[in-house]
Amino acid sequence: MPTPPERLDRAIAMTERLIAFDTTSRNSNLALIEDVKSYLGDLGIAARLTYDDDGGKANLWCTIGPEERGGIVLSGHTDVVPVDGQEWTTDPFSMVRKDGRLYGRGTCDMKAFVAIALSLAPEMAAAKLNVPIHFAFSYDEEVGCIGVQRIVDDVVANLPLPRAVIVGEPTEMKLIGGNKGTRIYRTRVTGVPGHSSDPRHGANAVTAAARMISFIEDLGDEIAAKPLQDSPFDPPYTTLTVGVIEGGTAHNIIPEFCDITWGMRVVPDDDADVYEQRIRDYCTTALEPKLKAVAPHTGFEHHKLVDSVGLRPDHESAAETLVRQLTGLNRSSVVSFGTEAGTFQRAGMPAVIFGPGSIDQAHKADEFIAIDQISQCVDFMVDLIEWAKTAE
Numbered sequence: 001m002p003t004p005p006e007r008l009d010r011a012i013a014m015t016e017r018l019i020a021f022d023t024t025s026r027n028s029n030l031a032l033i034e035d036v037k038s039y040l041g042d043l044g045i046a047a048r049l050t051y052d053d054d055g056g057k058a059n060l061w062c063t064i065g066p067e068e069r070g071g072i073v074l075s076g077h078t079d080v081v082p083v084d085g086q087e088w089t090t091d092p093f094s095m096v097r098k099d100g101r102l103y104g105r106g107t108c109d110m111k112a113f114v115a116i117a118l119s120l121a122p123e124m125a126a127a128k129l130n131v132p133i134h135f136a137f138s139y140d141e142e143v144g145c146i147g148v149q150r151i152v153d154d155v156v157a158n159l160p161l162p163r164a165v166i167v168g169e170p171t172e173m174k175l176i177g178g179n180k181g182t183r184i185y186r187t188r189v190t191g192v193p194g195h196s197s198d199p200r201h202g203a204n205a206v207t208a209a210a211r212m213i214s215f216i217e218d219l220g221d222e223i224a225a226k227p228l229q230d231s232p233f234d235p236p237y238t239t240l241t242v243g244v245i246e247g248g249t250a251h252n253i254i255p256e257f258c259d260i261t262w263g264m265r266v267v268p269d270d271d272a273d274v275y276e277q278r279i280r281d282y283c284t285t286a287l288e289p290k291l292k293a294v295a296p297h298t299g300f301e302h303h304k305l306v307d308s309v310g311l312r313p314d315h316e317s318a319a320e321t322l323v324r325q326l327t328g329l330n331r332s333s334v335v336s337f338g339t340e341a342g343t344f345q346r347a348g349m350p351a352v353i354f355g356p357g358s359i360d361q362a363h364k365a366d367e368f369i370a371i372d373q374i375s376q377c378v379d380f381m382v383d384l385i386e387w388a389k390t391a392e
C-alpha cells in the first residue's frame with residue numbers, strides 16, 4: 001500500500017505526462033488516448049474506445065472491477081483550450097512545479113483529475129472492488145461537449161448503466177449539483193447587393209440582421225422579467241446573447257450577407273426549443289417577406305452549432321448522496337459554466353461535478369492547479385476505493 005506522499009508523487013507525475021500531449025481541441029487526442037490505453041493495458045484493464053466521424057479523436061472508457069454491474073464513473077475531458085494569443089511565462093505543454101502549484105495548459109481544466117484517477121488505477125485494479133469504478137475520458141468537451149455523447153450512447157446501448165457519475169471539472173473540491181445548458185447558433189442572412197445610391201434594387205442583409213438581433217434582445221428581456229422561483233441559478237432564468245456580427249463590405253454597397261453568432265444559457269428545466277422557435281418564426285414571418293420581395297433566394301438560415309444540456313440539481317440522487325457520504329460535504333450548489341454532467345444525467349446516470357482546482361485559472365495564461373487540491377482529490381479517490389470494496 002503506497003504512502004500518502006507516494007500517491008501524491010504518482011498523481012503529479014501522471015499530470016506531467018498528460019500535460020505534455022498538446023490536445024488542444026482542434027488537434028487529434030489519439031496520442032494521449034493510446035498512451036493511456038497502453039498504461040491501463042499493462043495493469044490488465046481493457047479500454048474501450050469510441051471515435052469521432054473521421055477517426056482522428058477518441059473517447060476512452062474502462063471498467064475496473066466486476067463487468068456485470070454498473071459502478072461509479074470518474075469522468076474527464078482530455079482536450080484543452082488553445083494558448084493562442086496568451087502570454088505564458090512557461091511552456092504550456094511542459095508542466096512546471098513552483099510554489100506549491102503545477103503550471104501548464106490543462107492542469108486545472110482538467111487533466112489533473114484524469115491523472116489522479118489514472119495514478120490510482122493500480123490500487124483500484126489490486127483491490128477486490130465489489131462496485132466497479134469506470135473511467136470516461138472524452139474528446140471535444142471544450143468545443144461543445146461533443147465527444148461525451150458517444151460514450152453515453154455506447155454505455156446505454158452495450159453496458160450496465162452506471163449508478164453515479166463524478167465529473168471532475170475544477171470546483172475546488174466543492175460539491176456542485178447543477179449547471180446551465182449552452183446553445184450556440186450561427187445565422188446567415190442573405191440579401192441582394194446593390195449600389196447604395198438606389199436601395200430599391202437591393203435587399204439589405206445587415207439591417208435585416210439588426211432586426212433579428214433586436215428581437216433576441218427583447219426576448220431576453222421578456223424571459224428575465226419572469227425569473228424562476230427558488231432557482232439556485234444566478235441569474236435565475238435562461239439568458240440570450242448575441243456575440244458576433246459580421247456583414248457588409250463598404251459604405252456604398254448594400255450588403256449581401258450578414259452572419260450572426262448568438263446563443264443561450266439555459267436553466268435546466270426551461271424549454272430552449274420554445275425560444276429558438278420564436279426567433280425562427282419572427283425571422284420567417286416578420287423579416288423575410290421584405291427580403292423575398294426583392295429576390296426569392298434571400299432569407300435567414302439558422303445553424304445550431306452547440307447544444308450542451310444542463311445539469312438539473314437533484315439533492316437525492318445517487319451521485320450527490322455518494323459524494324456527500326464520502327466527504328461529509330453539505331448540499332450541492334450550482335455553477336454557471338457548462339460541463340458534460342447533464343449529458344450523463346439525461347441518459348439516466350445521476351451526475352455531480354466535483355473536482356480539484358479552480359475555474360478561475362481555467363482557460364487563462366499560466367493556468368495552474370494547487371498541489372493541495374491534488375492531494376485532497378487523491379484522498380477522496382482513496383476513500384472511494386475503500387467504499388467500492390464493500391458497498392453493495
Ligand SMILES: [Zn+2]
Binds near residue numbers: 141
Ligand atoms: Zn473543463
